[in-house]
Amino acid sequence: MKPMTTTANKSQRPPAEVLHADELAALARSDRDPRPPGWRLSMKAVRRFVVGDHDIKTKIVCPPSLIERAMVTLASNRALLLVGEPGTAKSLLSELLAAAISGTSTLTIQGSAATTEDQIKYGWNYALLLNEGPSPRALVTSPLYRALQEGRIVRFEEITRCPAEVQDGLLSILSERLLMVPELPGDNAVFAAPGFNLIATANTRDRGVNEMSAALKRRFAFETVFPIASYDEELALVQREVARMLAHDGVATRPASEVLEVLVTTFRELRQGVDQEGGAIERLSTVVSTAEAVSVAYGVALRGHYLRGDSGQPGDIVEALAGAAAKDNPDDLKKIRRYIEHKAGKRKGEHWQQFHAARHLLPQ
Ligand SMILES: Nc1ncnc2c1ncn2[C@@H]1O[C@H](COP(=O)(O)OP(=O)(O)OP(=O)(O)O)[C@@H](O)[C@H]1O
Ligand SMILES: [Mg+2]
Structure with a gap:
């Protein structure tokens, strides 16, 4: 051979x-x-x-x-x-x-x-x-x-x-x-x-x-x-990068923009310690960078494509978050749980609600 x-x-x-x-x-x-x-x-x-x-x-x-x-x-x-x-x-x-x-x-x-x-x-x-x-x-x-x-x-x-x-x-x-x-x-x-x-x-x-x-x-x-200052630019970058990586793999589906919006918003709020409405959020000790957001978004798309035949769901973000953002600090996991519980649950929109509903997927 x-x-x-x-x-x-x-x-x-x-x-x-x-x-x-x-x-x-x-x-x-x-x-x-x-x-x-x-x-x-x-x-x-x-x-x-x-x-x-x-x-x-x-x-x-x-x-x-x-x-x-x-x-x-x-x-x-x-x-x-x-x-x-x-x-x-x-x-x-x-x-x-x-x-x-x-x-x-x-x-x-x-x-x-x-x-x-x-x-x-x-x-x-x-x-x-x-x-x-x-x-x-x-x-x-x-x-x-x-x-x-x-x-x-x-x-x-x-x-x-x-x-x-x-x-x-x-x-x-x-x-x-x-x-x-x-x-x-x-x-x-x-x-x-x-x-x-x-x-x-x-x-x-x-x-x-x-x-x-x-x-x-x-x-x-x-x-x-510095990390990307503008939400729109970060969202567009994550969208572009994931599309490029999926195209390289020959995968035709792309994650829905609402799913990426939930993901990018979550990452930015956990990074900056403040939410869209100006309220305080507990920042994680692990860095939740744009590079991590790209790789979580890619994982969400792969999970949807190979395991279910869809383009990725908000629940997949929850699955990926623990591994990407909490790493070895159990306090970070608690902060993520509180974020999904208290912030995501109050947001309007089907995708935020699905994200909130999937919170049990975080490891205990
Ligand atoms: N401002 C940005 N412009 C373009 N891509 C970005 C930007 N910020 C993050 N990324 C994403 O992050 C990935 C690159 O991360 P890279 O490994 O270069 O970061 P780093 O700063 O070297 O990180 P580390 O300190 O962990 O080595 C890119 O492939 C891209 O997906
Ligand atoms: Mg580097």
Whole structure:
């Protein structure tokens, strides 16, 4: 039997440059504006790609000024740090910027407590190292190394989850714009090609950005990414994203807009601690982000489609809420129960009533 392989565009989640290849090609064809050195597109075209217009899909809902500041930083000699609550599209924004600016978003380092300096700079193929000593062939380059060499954007996800001494490995690369490989004889400096820069993301909930050294902070421009302010924009985004994911799966049904309205309203009220009428709501300790709303809406549609042959019901939201929003905090579950009991029950409309009627589906 032939081994199965999956191409990027058929994969569960194609990278932005594959998913939006047509738009990127069209933008490049019509782009007459000045491009910063090493960039594939002009700043104006990158902005259009991210925020969208009549011909280009909106990919990030945010003030265009955020994208402008981010691009100016990336064209300068400072790196960019996107900070914010979980699920506010920091990773997505860094992916889109990298795809539009340098044609690839896959030069990525995933930060974690186990990240080592090798993963940031370079390592060795030990078989070759033993055989022929330190040579360019034996070198195993990191995404950062390749970005530097090829003049591209490298992404560093969750940078503040890395040990501070590993983070500090970036200091000289970001200020000198070169990477030394002292083990190699002779020519052992890799100089940054035009277009190289770094986008890091950091989550304010995980461990905060506090542990980044002051020296490293100075090499970054910080941009805070906020949750979507407008209800209408958040609802439209959830609708769009779910439709896109279902289309990718070949599922033809779409959740009813009333179901998504219940979902988005519930998420926003539990997030903001205030309801549409201005009344107080107990906020959850877990973040109920737009990203979570999208994945709950997707789950609702899948449940309806595969288990019953419909497009998803308000009761499915209740089923998904406990797993998505309460996580490991039993108090959150109580807050959700009180919300459905006291708020949803008073709302007019069949869908709110069905949502209220399904409250027994929450785990006890
Ligand atoms: N402002 C927004 N614009 C577009 N999509 C958004 C926005 N906010 C949330 N999303 C949704 O969230 C998903 C992306 O979340 P992403 O993983 O990028 O968030 P994050 O901020 O990196 O979260 P984390 O801190 O948990 O890593 C998107 O695919 C989209 O469905
Ligand atoms: Mg992220």
